[in-house]
Amino acid sequence: MGIRFDAIGIFVGNIKKMVAFYRDVLGLDIDWNEEGPHAEFKHEGIRVMMYERKLLPGYLGTEVSFPTGLNGTFELAIDLPLFSDVDKEFERVVGLGAQPIVSPRNEPWGMRTSYVADPEGNLIEIGSWGKGEPKSV
Known part of the structure; x- marks a missing residue:
């Protein structure tokens, strides 16, 4: 299992x-x-x-510590179908109050990605592998 x-x-x-x-x-x-x-x-x-x-x-039953500022210990990742969806979603959530961290960009490994942070500094990746992109002829 x-x-x-x-x-x-x-x-x-x-x-x-x-x-x-x-x-x-x-x-x-x-x-x-x-x-x-x-x-x-x-x-x-x-x-x-x-x-x-x-x-x-x-x-x-024990003391714990928490990160302060921008939390670089984990991310939540959103996978969208189209590269253009990354730009739209980034703009939408930033317009609603998400903290912009990395504007949408194409990565050398074939992904379009961006990052925002929630109100407590946790990273949220908004990205796409382009799985919904039309096939070129």
């Missing part, structure tokens, strides 16, 4: 602000009553969960 990841958890400082960003800017569906330390988004294939940082040491 192989390992299959079921969820990604993000430990957040301000759960209401972060839920609002992922719901209103990125467009993820959520079932959350705006109370409690845990929120979970409904998403195809993998769950995205949030939990308040201040409660984590008590839950784990």
Whole structure:
């Protein structure tokens, strides 16, 4: 039996602000009553969960540390069908408040990519491998 990841958890400082960003800017569906330390988004294939940082040491029984500023420890990646979708989505989410980090660009490995950050500095890659691009004749 192989390992299959079921969820990604993000430990957040301000759960209401972060839920609002992922719901209103990125467009993820959520079932959350705006109370409690845990929120979970409904998403195809993998769950995205949030939990308040201040409660984590008590839950784990040990002290923990968190990055400050731009978080370079992980990224969430969005894969879009068309290269042109990268530019459109980048502009859309930046217009709604995402922090622009890397404007859309073509990478030498054949991907079009860009980066934004959420309100707490977590990196979100908006990219495409061009799988939906029309075949040239």
